[in-house]
Amino acid sequence: MQHNVQPTMPPCSARRPGWERPGPGRHRLPCILSVSHTGTHRDALRQTWDGPFPMPQVNDCDALNGQCTGETCGHRGDPREPVHHGPEHGLRVSFADDPLSPFQLTQWENEQPRLTVYAGGTWPDLTLAQVDELLLAFDEYTGALRIAREHLARAVAAHAVEDDAHGGAL
Known part of the structure; x- marks a missing residue:
């Protein structure tokens, strides 16, 4: 059985403003969407924000x-x-x-x-x-x-x- 696996795009990894504040918290999670995405960013907790794009x-x-x-x-x-x-x-x-x-x-x-x-x-x-x-x-x-x-x-x-x-x- 052959599988036609397509390479995946790397994640965007943009972080929301204020991510550099110390301590744990959702403010430090990066965007998990593809590097080619448009619109708002989204982290692993499904929180969204606007910001710079690739x-x-x-x-x-x-x-x-x-x-x-x-x-x-x-x-x-x-x-x-x-x-x-x-x-x-x-x-x-x-x-x-x-x-x-x-x-x-x-x-x-x-x-x-x-x-x-x-x-x-x-x-x-x-x-x-x-x-x-x-x-x-x-x-x-x-x-x-x-x-x-x-x-x-x-x-x-x-x-x-x-x-x-x-x-x-x-």
Whole structure:
């Protein structure tokens, strides 16, 4: 008897705002729905909440697990230095002109995908309200970082399979 088993999508794993509060409780349970779900998040206790969602494929380029923006690859890029970049994510707050701690997925031609993090900014003195804003921004940032990590893991695995298929020539 043959079974046609379809691979399952990994869970979304997003957590509700305030999950980082110490102690046990349902506020710490992650979303158990598929990473591709839309609508509200749901935990194992069937509690729901709104929040950030996984990133959809952003371009026709399939590199980086569908996260390549297409801005620097293919016919738009420099043919001498082909590179794939995912969308840039960072902490967007009112007291800084540019996002803080931005990161993005990156893959140079035939190299293993990486997570590129820019860490050259300065930190201003923050008011209590700005600290609260920063905490909310970190919730979104860590959610996007978790999703980017999953895309990176899949892209690395796909690259390894492709490399093995070519006898390690990539």
